[in-house]
Amino acid sequence: MKRRTLLAFMLDRPGVLNKVSMLIRRKMYNVDTLTVCSSRIKGISRMTITLKEDDPRKVEQVMKQLAKLVEVISVKELDTNNSYWREVAIVKLEIEAARLDEFHHRYNFEVLDKKSEDMHILQVAGATGHIDGFLDEIGRENIIEIARTGVSAMEK
Amino acid sequence: MTGKTLVLRALKDLGVRYLFGYTGGAIMPIFDEIERFDDMTFLMARHEQGAAFMAQGLTRGALSTDRPELGVCLSTSGPGAMNLVTGIADAHMDSVAMLAITGQVATGVIATDAFQESDVVGVMMPICKQTYMPLSPEEVESTVHEAFYVAKTGRGGPVLIDIPKDIQNNETPADYEFAAENFTPQLPGFLYSPNPETDAIKRAADLINRSERPLLFCGHGVINANAGALLRKFAEKMNIPIAFTLHGLSALPLDHPLSLGMMGMHGTVESNRAIMEADLLIALGMRFDDRVTGKLNEYAKNADVIHVEIDSSEINKNVATSVAINADVARTLEALLDEPMLTYKPRRRWFSMIEEFRTVMAADLEEEISRGTGSGGKLLMKSIVHQLSELTGGRDLIVPDVGQHQMMAARFYNYQTENSWFASGGAGTMGASLPMAIGVKLARPNERVWSISGDGGFQMNIQELGTVMEYGIDIKILILNNGHLGMVRQWQTFFFDERYAGTPMRSPNFGLIAEAYGITYLKVEKLEDVKPALEAAIAHTGAIVVEFVCEPNEFILPMIPAGGGFNDMITSFSMNSPDTDEADQGGAS
Numbered sequence: 001m002k003r004r005t006l007l008a009f010m011l012d013r014p015g016v017l018n019k020v021s022m023l024i025r026r027k028m029y030n031v032d033t034l035t036v037c038s039s040r041i042k043g044i045s046r047m048t049i050t051l052k053e054d055d056p057r058k059v060e061q062v063m064k065q066l067a068k069l070v071e072v073i074s075v076k077e078l079d080t081n082n083s084y085w086r087e088v089a090i091v092k093l094e095i096e097a098a099r100l101d102e103f104h105h106r107y108n109f110e111v112l113d114k115k116s117e118d119m120h121i122l123q124v125a126g127a128t129g130h131i132d133g134f135l136d137e138i139g140r141e142n143i144i145e146i147a148r149t150g151v152s153a154m155e156k
Numbered sequence: 157m158t159g160k161t162l163v164l165r166a167l168k169d170l171g172v173r174y175l176f177g178y179t180g181g182a183i184m185p186i187f188d189e190i191e192r193f194d195d196m197t198f199l200m201a202r203h204e205q206g207a208a209f210m211a212q213g214l215t216r217g218a219l220s221t222d223r224p225e226l227g228v229c230l231s232t233s234g235p236g237a238m239n240l241v242t243g244i245a246d247a248h249m250d251s252v253a254m255l256a257i258t259g260q261v262a263t264g265v266i267a268t269d270a271f272q273e274s275d276v277v278g279v280m281m282p283i284c285k286q287t288y289m290p291l292s293p294e295e296v297e298s299t300v301h302e303a304f305y306v307a308k309t310g311r312g313g314p315v316l317i318d319i320p321k322d323i324q325n326n327e328t329p330a331d332y333e334f335a336a337e338n339f340t341p342q343l344p345g346f347l348y349s350p351n352p353e354t355d356a357i358k359r360a361a362d363l364i365n366r367s368e369r370p371l372l373f374c375g376h377g378v379i380n381a382n383a384g385a386l387l388r389k390f391a392e393k394m395n396i397p398i399a400f401t402l403h404g405l406s407a408l409p410l411d412h413p414l415s416l417g418m419m420g421m422h423g424t425v426e427s428n429r430a431i432m433e434a435d436l437l438i439a440l441g442m443r444f445d446d447r448v449t450g451k452l453n454e455y456a457k458n459a460d461v462i463h464v465e466i467d468s469s470e471i472n473k474n475v476a477t478s479v480a481i482n483a484d485v486a487r488t489l490e491a492l493l494d495e496p497m498l499t500y501k502p503r504r505r506w507f508s509m510i511e512e513f514r515t516v517m518a519a520d521l522e523e524e525i526s527r528g529t530g531s532g533g534k535l536l537m538k539s540i541v542h543q544l545s546e547l548t549g550g551r552d553l554i555v556p557d558v559g560q561h562q563m564m565a566a567r568f569y570n571y572q573t574e575n576s577w578f579a580s581g582g583a584g585t586m587g588a589s590l591p592m593a594i595g596v597k598l599a600r601p602n603e604r605v606w607s608i609s610g611d612g613g614f615q616m617n618i619q620e621l622g623t624v625m626e627y628g629i630d631i632k633i634l635i636l637n638n639g640h641l642g643m644v645r646q647w648q649t650f651f652f653d654e655r656y657a658g659t660p661m662r663s664p665n666f667g668l669i670a671e672a673y674g675i676t677y678l679k680v681e682k683l684e685d686v687k688p689a690l691e692a693a694i695a696h697t698g699a700i701v702v703e704f705v706c707e708p709n710e711f712i713l714p715m716i717p718a719g720g721g722f723n724d725m726i727t728s729f730s731m732n733s734p735d736t737d738e739a740d741q742g743g744a745s
Contacts, residue, residue: 010345011343015277019281060472067345067468068467069345071343072345
């Protein structure tokens with residue numbers, strides 16, 4: 001299924017997040033990621049929603065119904081090839097320092113804490129695919145705990 | 157000033173004359189203020205659901221008058237608010253602007269499971285156009301004004317304001333000011349664009365000119381835009397036949413030569429066959445509900461679609477559109493009437509096809525209506541509705557309930573008055589009729605209002621006879637009693653091998669019930685008594701209940717089974733039933 005990214009701007013009023021998530025549930029999607037933050041303009045929030053849907057007509061329906069919410073100011077779908085998708089992951093890993101060094105030149109991460117010789121807390125930032133690639137390579141079985149922010153996106 | 161005063165001041169400034177509701181702990185302060193506003197009349201419903209339907213009836217009845225107004229209902233927190241839910245969900249489905257004001261427990265105890273506390277905003281959010289909870293008395297007035305604006309702007313819908321009790325009682329700061337006349341809601345995302353784009357009108361005109369078999373669809377949007385006369389003018393000018401959705405009925409006279417009557421599951425053969433044959437549908441203010449389209453992939457396969465709809469999320473939702481016009485129906489019809497490119501066509505072949513479709517069931521229906529009774533000698537609903545139509549010249553206001561009798565009322569009353577049909581459509585709420593008729597009567601005091609129910613639906617809000625009694629509401633209440641939930645029974649006959657699970661029902665003595673409420677009552681068992689009873693109801697001043705003993709084996713035909721296509725249309729009862737599994741999609745109502 002194709003991953004879609006919807007970017008919406010809306011009035012920062014109580015219950016808006018509730019309405020958006022309720023609408024997406026009613027349309028029978030499971031939200032992949034949903035991030036909310038303040039926008040450049042005071043009182044207006046920026047929401048990035050990712051979900052999986054192949055049919056463009058269904059995506060259009062979700063967008064129109066989102067746009068219909070009284071608080072929602074605009075909704076658009078971001079073109080995957082023409083936008084930046086970024087997220088941050090904090091990962092607690094059981095890995096030896098020497099092995100970790102092998103990844104330094106290929107992945108953009110920062111060691112936040114070294115708990116012991118083979119226990120590190122890292123911060124990885126970048127595109128979703130970049131983070132997934134890092135985790136795959138380093139071995140997901142080595143992850144003790146992980147926190148990911150979900151996607152924030154912007155058009156190029 | 158206190159929050160409670162500001163609620164009422166705002167309602168008064170907005171021209172509200174009627175408040176429907178039921179008091180209780182958390183709304184007491186607002187009720188206490190009503191007395192001080194003598195230009196507003198309070199009507200106590202006997203159940204909050206009744207109040208919600210009365211509010212709907214008022215909005216719907218008034219929208220075609222020179223004094224459009226919004227229905228407002230009030231209830232207390234918890235169970236009071238929960239009892240509003242069905243009436244509000246119904247208004248949401250049928251695009252009816254209304255305002256519900258609920259009392260809420262005090263802010264200090266919200267979310268502690270206080271006595272009579274429910275998360276009203278949480279429950280109402282998906283069934284309201286907008287919900288509010290003011291958290292200070294100075295927010296109250298602007299909230300009520302914004303709520304009205306949102307409810308009635310664009311596609312209508314219900315709006316809820318949940319007001320905690322302390323906010324009702326608290327005082328605004330001394331310097332509080334609010335000027336109603338200068339109020340503009342700050343809603344940058346709530347856009348309303350009534351005017352059609354010129355380019356879309358050109359493209360629509362081009363499609364219409366090229367079409368040989370066009371068909372106009374008259375939806376609820378035509379009624380809501382008071383565009384019946386414009387539609388008539390356009391249809392006559394262009395010589396295009398018109399089919400009506402359930403809610404489009406009464407936009408123009410049903411017996412107009414271009415009218416094909418109602419479309420959809422229980423629509424006329426001529427409208428549904430015309431849809432199958434049409435090469436262009438011009439859909440005005442409608443949403444292509446499943447009861448209209450049947451199986452989508454078989455629907456109107458040969459037709460281009462021009463879809464005029466105020467709510468853009470309805471465009472391309474169910475049916476792919478060739479020309480989308482996201483605008484008000486009246487403005488669009490005006491633009492089309494001004495479009496010089498459009499040319500008249502005689503469409504002789506198209507109309508001769510339609511004349512043929514008209515004959516398919518005509519003889520059967522005529523025979524049933526003139527026979528008037530079933531094999532057991534009990535009355536046929538078709539015939540009762542037909543006689544009512546003849547007697548009133550089709551000019552009265554009809555408020556049906558939901559079910560078989562509703563479809564009879566939709567099909568066999570000859571609507572002449574614009575905006576004279578008030579049904580629960582999308583939600584299909586049994587029990588809607590009696591309270592909705594009360595609201596309609598208040599909006600249209602000089603017209604005759606008929607509430608028509610089955611024995612099932614009537615008992616769902618039977619308590620509103622108390623409201624009728626107390627306020628002397630002059631409505632004519634007809635009960636078409638066939639001892640069953642007729643519509644579900646029809647499905648059982650067709651698709652469930654005549655297993656009548658949960659549909660037969662015994663009714664109380666409606667005569668004694670009417671008497672208990674001090675309402676005149678007549679019972680009709682014989683065909684020859686139908687007309688005299690209806691005449692007596694007309695002659696009687698004040699409310700009257702007339703019960704008709706009806707035939708349970710009467711069917712509303714044609715019928716397109718749920719999930720079926722127009723080719724599956726059942727036109728006579730003795731034919732083989734279609735596949736039950738397929739017919740089962742969608743549920744009966």
